[in-house]
Amino acid sequence: MTAAPHDERWIASPWNHGPEAPALDHEIKIHDVTLRDGEQQTGVAFSASDKIRIAEALAEAGVHRIEAGLPAVSSEDEKAVRTIANMGLPATIFAFSRCMIEDVKRAIDCGVAGVVMEIPSSRHLIEAGYRWSVEKAVELSIEATRFAHENGLLVSFFPIDATRAESEDYLSLVEAVAKDGHIDSLGLVDTFGVLAPHAVERFVRASRERLDVPLETHFHMDYGLGVANTLTAAAAGATVLQTTVSGLGERAGNTPMEETVVALKTLYGKDIGIKTEALTPLARLVAKLSGVEQPSNRPVTGKRLFQIESGIVSSWWRNVRESAPAEVFPYLPSLVGQEEPRLVLGKGSGLDNVKDALERLGMQATDEEISEILTAVKKRALELRGLLDDDEFRGIVRQVQQQKALSGPLTEQAVAAP
Ligand SMILES: CC(=O)SCCNC(=O)CCNC(=O)[C@H](O)C(C)(C)COP(=O)(O)OP(=O)(O)OC[C@H]1O[C@@H](n2cnc3c(N)ncnc32)[C@H](O)[C@@H]1OP(=O)(O)O
Ligand SMILES: CC(C)C(=O)C(=O)O
Structure with a gap:
């Protein structure tokens, strides 16, 4: 029986190393x-x-x-x-x-x-x-x-x-x-x-x-x-x-x-x-x-293997990236010469994807704005049938914050009216 292969770049399945392992x-x-x-x-x-x-x-x-x-x-x-x-x-x-x-x-x-x-x-x-x-x-x-x-x-x-x-x-x-x-x-x-x-x-x-x-x-x-x-x-x-x-x-x-x-x-x-x-x-x-382009999800070398869109996985990644990054991948991209993992923005994204994008772009938003930004990101991703780039995201953030700024005084007026 071989020893369970281990490396900080991947986590082995214990099932692979039973008595029948070659x-x-x-x-x-x-x-x-x-x-x-x-x-x-x-x-x-x-x-x-x-x-x-x-x-x-x-x-x-x-x-x-x-x-x-x-x-x-x-x-x-x-x-x-x-x-x-x-x-x-x-x-x-x-x-x-x-x-x-x-x-x-x-x-x-x-x-x-x-x-x-x-x-x-x-x-x-x-x-x-x-x-x-x-x-x-x-x-x-x-x-x-x-x-x-x-x-x-x-x-x-x-x-x-x-x-x-x-x-x-x-x-x-x-x-x-x-x-x-x-x-x-x-x-x-x-x-x-x-x-x-x-x-x-x-x-x-x-x-x-x-x-x-x-x-x-x-x-x-x-x-x-x-x-x-x-x-x-x-x-x-x-x-x-x-x-x-x-x-x-x-x-x-x-x-x-x-x-x-x-x-x-x-x-x-x-x-x-x-x-x-x-x-x-x-x-x-x-x-x-x-001239043969490979699919973005091709094993090992596909260009999107380490881009995380799903909100739940994005939350895992934000929790483990410093302490145990191999927890959320079969192996880390450095093993196969791929770029470092990163969160992207799409229809399946969650609040953590938005927070990550704001941090990365040096932008700020309130919790309420983040939630509205996420709704707008999902809507836009569906229109695009794909991912949002940074410009699209910045545009959404601006739009949400402008609307908030406009609706703020209106609400106060509404409160003051009676
Ligand atoms: C099964 C495979 O090989 S799949 C590999 C596929 N790869 C290729 O085909 C590579 C690209 N092919 C080519 O450029 C061309 O087909 C060439 C240059 C290889 C051959 O082209 P052609 O001039 O059309 O030769 P052709 O296919 O008619 O074969 C020439 C002779 O080789 C013989 N031959 C073919 N395969 C073999 C072989 N494995 N061993 C011995 N003789 C062979 C043929 O029976 C024929 O004999 P003959 O002249 O007595 O009738
Ligand atoms: C067709 C031949 C040459 C081949 O590569 C194969 O048999 O797989």
Whole structure:
């Protein structure tokens, strides 16, 4: 049983650390596929210089392995892979490759350390999608993986659609390639994101029983299960986790690195050496270069995660912010490179949001005015269908106080009249 992870930046759930908690005492590495599978997200096109900037930022964040791309895609991609492989980054650089000698030669020419070598592994995809026989898939894999190995490349074998293949088809393909070709590590490839969490451990165990090499997860988010499945596979012994920044990737995307890394650290007590405070700047860089804006409530890096609108939570925050700030968040923003928490003004706000805004803007109001300001804030937020900025708020304060000033003498007159 691991010790309950604790840090002043987060509070662990004691339920996570019962007798069934995984030991996770093996080394775990992140293999980033943003530059390859991330770019497969429809509409994303990175230039070579985009890829180089992202690779630098990934390495700076402590990412262990970077899949720089498939050189065959274009001369721009080949240039990116070659440059990234030769810039001395503190990460191991891989190229993606089909199981063909031509692709492996390109990878060798680019100077990468390893290749992720893809082949379809489900009978339906091999026969219907590629119009090959299973024997052809095996032969191509044996020839190409052996060639890559003989030329000094690390071979991460990547059987596409493994999770939808009949288990014996997948396992015997992999076994044949390991026997007559070469496999340094094996991708657990859930191409269509269809693996259910309860099946992950058996999938990992069956793969390991047939092939005693390091296992690499590659899970997609079609059912939103990639993170849970990746963590489960890691707990079952997978040592390399393939992820992308912000979950960019084909269709619904790949397992996002941010949630995976932060969950490992805070929920499992496993620090894998990624600088978590670099995650938000990295996500913003990738959003800018990919043109894919992330939702404001995206886990870890969403821009509104630490902006508090709800009145009740705002009151908690004002009570704990000096003494125990982690009480009201899963983890503090400093852990993931986000801005400090702040209260904002919206329809769900309460008196504490108004008091906070008055203090922040150096304004004063009576209790009665604060209550009227709050009513006006809620009304305006509904009109805006969103939050109020400081100018809107100042305007409301002025309006409420002017009305009070006007109604003050009138009331006195009214009192004096009889
Ligand atoms: C399953 C996936 O790979 S998903 C990855 C998706 N990523 C991409 O597609 C990256 C962007 N793609 C591209 O730029 C282009 O599709 C390219 C450059 C990769 C290939 O483009 P094309 O010139 O259209 O090649 P095409 O798809 O026809 O395939 C060329 C050959 O590769 C073979 N091939 C395809 N995949 C593999 C493989 N994994 N292993 C071995 N051979 C393969 C094909 O059977 C075909 O062989 P043939 O010439 O004997 O018929
Ligand atoms: C389509 C392939 C190359 C892939 O990334 C996957 O199987 O997830």
